[in-house]
Amino acid sequence: MGNRAFNFNAGPAALPLEVLQRAQEEFVDFKGIGMSIMEISHRSAEYEQVHNETQELLKRIFGIPNGYQILFLQGGASTQFAMIPMNFLKAGKVGSYVLTGAWAEKAIQEAKLFGEVAIAASSAEQKFMKIPDLSEIKLDPNSAYLHVTSNETIEGAQFQAFPETGNIPLIADMSSDILSRPVDVSKFSMIYAGAQKNLGPSGVTVAIIKDEMLQDLPKSIPTMMRYETHSKNNSLYNTPPAYSIYMVNLVLKWIEEQGGLSVIEKNNIEKAGLIYSAIDQSGGFYRGPVDTGSRSPMNITFRLQNEELEKQFVKESEKNGFVGLKGHRSVGGLRASTYNAVPYASCKALADFMADFQSRNS
Structure with a gap:
């Protein structure tokens, strides 16, 4: 298509033309059912097939090992900034963060609403123009987790390697570089990403969480803010962003087709x-x-x-x-x-x- 713009938007961002064309073909009549996928029940067999297949595609492409849950959530990565400390930052523990730019800073500000926060390393003095060396990360042994932002969308800095955290869970916001390169998922206890950069359109946030992180969560958390709620219900506790998940499905198939x-x-x-x-x-x-x-x-x-x-x-x-x-x-x-x-x-x-x-x- 010769009239396509040179799209360098930061998010929502470019989608593969082949994906858009396939979605266009299926928009009115999804697989011969006489309805768009936007019109059908999220409890229907047709939608559940897409939902489950999308999880399997992501697991295969990203090399997610057994022992992880793949959740489809709403509210963008910004909601995860609050959900993570709500679920994982228990009394007496410290939420440790690497401060690398605007998005890491937002995550830190949310965490401070729920408990004690420690800055394990920071590149603020460099105006966030450099990711801290891994040797600079000083991790409090009482940390509930270490949170990193793998790629700072605004400043344009990316972790080229990730820290070893031992028994302390490593959590990464990969919103702007997920699936841009192979990653050893087993190093992480949680990876999350808003879809609107590399995964699909806005509306769905993917969270990949190690099973053991979902045990003994506080009972005082509101139902929709509990990871356990979404895990136990295969991300179908309430109506999911069905069309966005369908588009993620097509993008994942496109990634496989690229090799x-x-x-x-x-x-x-x-x-x-x-x-x-x-x-x-x-x-x-x-x-x-x-x-x-x-x-x-x-x-x-x-x-x-x-x-x-x-x-x-x-x-x-x-x-x-x-x-x-x-x-x-x-x-x-x-x-x-x-x-x-x-x-x-x-x-x-x-x-x-x-x-x-x-x-x-x-």
Whole structure:
């Protein structure tokens, strides 16, 4: 489709064209039942097949071992910021967090409403332009868990490796880089992610939780905020975001068709490399503020010499079919989000546009 925009939105973000086309084909009549999947009961055999298949696809693609629950929740990752301490931060324990940017900070602020919080490591002094070295993480032995944000969408910094926490559960918000690379899921007691970047559309949040984390949860937690509620009911305690889960199903099938996470990671490195090369080879015209060892292949942030030139860049890029290149309002600058579904051709087009813009404005 020649009229598709070069979509670099940070979320909701690009979806694979093949997925959109398949969803379009099934939109009015899902598998010959005479109804859209949006119209049918979440208790129906047709929907439950999609629901259960989506769990199995994720388990297979992400290499989730036995002993984990896959939950489909609502409220975005932001609701998880509160649910995690509500369920897991018991009296006398400490919630430990690595402070790496805006989203980690939001998680910390929520946790403070429910109990004691410790900052195990922080890159605030570096203005979140560098992920702390793993050796810098000082973990309180009384920690209920250690929480990390694997990829900071706003600042554009990513964990390249994850800490060893021994018997202390490791929890990760992977909202903006889940399924962008292979990960050893067994290192984590919980991984969660809003779908609207790499998994599908907004509306569903995936939580992968180790079985042992679901034991002996406080009985005072409201029903819908208890992980146990959703685990015992296969995420069907109340009406789930059925269409969003269906779209996640299609995205997971697309990832398998591409060759799985090893191929996806290779493609992502190549795509991001085009844009990082345009930055690094610009002689200072473009500046990448994130430390090279912490650069994200999902959210590429960069600056120009002044804000006026950045505004001009955004204006001209939009005229050339590029969408979503303005940086987050809290930090300014420019940002290209190159999630799994963003085609190589879009990244090549952006790199070419950056070179052309530089030649006309140097």
